Amino acid sequence: MSDTPTAPVIVPDEPGTFPHGVLAERHPAIVRQVREAFPYEPAQHRALDALLADCATGTIEPLPAGAHDRERWRAWGMDTYAGRSWYDVPWLWSESWFYRRLLDAVGYFGPGPWQGDDPFRPSKLAELGSPATDEELAALDDLTGRPEDEQAAALLHGSLWGNRADLGFRLSAEGAGESAAVPALVADDTERLWTLLGTPAADTLCLVADNAGRELVPDLLLIAHLLAHGRIGRAVLHVKPYPYYVSDATTADVVDAVRRLTGAEGAAAAYGRGLWAALSDGRLTLRAHPFSCSPLPYTEMPDDLRADFAAAAVTVVKGDLNYRRLVEDRYWPPTTPFADVTRYFPGPVAALRTLKSDVITGLTAGTEAALTAAEEQRWRTSGTHALIQVRT
Numbered sequence: 001m002s003d004t005p006t007a008p009v010i011v012p013d014e015p016g017t018f019p020h021g022v023l024a025e026r027h028p029a030i031v032r033q034v035r036e037a038f039p040y041e042p043a044q045h046r047a048l049d050a051l052l053a054d055c056a057t058g059t060i061e062p063l064p065a066g067a068h069d070r071e072r073w074r075a076w077g078m079d080t081y082a083g084r085s086w087y088d089v090p091w092l093w094s095e096s097w098f099y100r101r102l103l104d105a106v107g108y109f110g111p112g113p114w115q116g117d118d119p120f121r122p123s124k125l126a127e128l129g130s131p132a133t134d135e136e137l138a139a140l141d142d143l144t145g146r147p148e149d150e151q152a153a154a155l156l157h158g159s160l161w162g163n164r165a166d167l168g169f170r171l172s173a174e175g176a177g178e179s180a181a182v183p184a185l186v187a188d189d190t191e192r193l194w195t196l197l198g199t200p201a202a203d204t205l206c207l208v209a210d211n212a213g214r215e216l217v218p219d220l221l222l223i224a225h226l227l228a229h230g231r232i233g234r235a236v237l238h239v240k241p242y243p244y245y246v247s248d249a250t251t252a253d254v255v256d257a258v259r260r261l262t263g264a265e266g267a268a269a270a271y272g273r274g275l276w277a278a279l280s281d282g283r284l285t286l287r288a289h290p291f292s293c294s295p296l297p298y299t300e301m302p303d304d305l306r307a308d309f310a311a312a313a314v315t316v317v318k319g320d321l322n323y324r325r326l327v328e329d330r331y332w333p334p335t336t337p338f339a340d341v342t343r344y345f346p347g348p349v350a351a352l353r354t355l356k357s358d359v360i361t362g363l364t365a366g367t368e369a370a371l372t373a374a375e376e377q378r379w380r381t382s383g384t385h386a387l388i389q390v391r392t
């Protein structure tokens with residue numbers, strides 16, 4: 001990665017830690033939520049029961065010989081971790097494994113009548129149809145009269161704070177409050193990002209999406225704005241090839257979000273039409289690379305994905321999970337330079353993320369001290385702080 005000394009990989013083995021809680025509490029809650037959202041059949045309930053048992057005490061059992069993605073998972077470390085407890089392998093690996101297993105349990109990978117049926121779709125659609133989304137879209141009417149740079153700044157912040165809208169996080173973060181003692185933004189390289197997205201057109205923006213619904217909508221609005229105002233020539237939106245981390249955006253979610261915009265009133269509909277046109281004429285393209293659901297950090301990305309990112313003026317990486325994958329999921333000292341841990345990345349890269357897990361880099365010593373004095377270590381996971389970090 002660089003000359004930066006490395007740090008321990010996060011493993012969910014210690015009760016009382018955030019990663020352990022995700023496996024022991026959040027995953028069973030997700031299974032319950034999915035079960036309640038669908039009239040699943042007996043075989044699916046049995047498979048979900050088996051998954052719940054695995055969540056508690058299970059070991060990693062290799063995918064069966066016929067599994068469509070068995071070779072892929074072998075390349076991603078399945079043989080290395082087979083026979084080990086879910087709690088004794090890298091947290092990132094264990095979580096991705098959980099979502100792979102959950103989709104299997106509900107028949108997502110088929111063959112059969114439930115093939116391709118997203119178990120998280122009801123909650124994603126509820127969010128897209130919520131009054132909160134209506135309000136956010138109505139606010140666009142006031143924005144359109146403002147100077148372009150103000151619009152761009154507002155849409156960037158909409159995209160950043162949209163990352164709080166993570167449905168898995170909401171299952172376990174009730175009651176997280178704002179803290180006035182330290183700034184909401186713990187690192188802010190906004191100006192450097194605008195330099196990369198400036199005029200004349202910066203050609204290609206890659207945006208690695210995170211959540212659907214109330215995060216994806218502002219991501220799309222930002223893309224629409226940058227295209228419409230010539231700040232970029234084209235955009236490549238990376239989504240997940242299958243449902244993942246509860247609310248992560250897939251192609252179907254992009255379509256739902258664009259339809260939501262075109263079906264809205266006022267300025268929102270104009271953004272929607274702009275996106276529809278950009279998809280139709282190739283200025284906005286979608287990518288659903290298998291690696292986007294892999295249990296590995298971006299340091300291990302395959303060559304074709306590397307080439308995509310290398311061709312972009314900047315790659316904007318959204319959200320907490322993508323941040324973990326970008327800087328590797330390690331207990332870095334918080335003042336470890338962001339530029340050092342992302343040096344391997346094949347082009348300029350920006351992270352837009354609200355803080356929802358322990359991993360953090362690029363803080364000043366003063367910011368870290370202020371955060372810890374005000375909140376002990378809660379600032380790492382509460383979702384009340386955010387960052388914009390750029391490596392050019």
Ligand SMILES: O=P(O)(O)OC[C@@]1(O)O[C@H](CO)[C@@H](O)[C@@H]1O
Pocket residue numbers: 022095163166168169210211245318319320321322324354356357
């Ligand atoms: O990537 P996102 O949506 O911002 O956050 C995903 C998340 O909720 O899931 C992980 C725990 O499962 C954490 O990294 C993070 O809190």
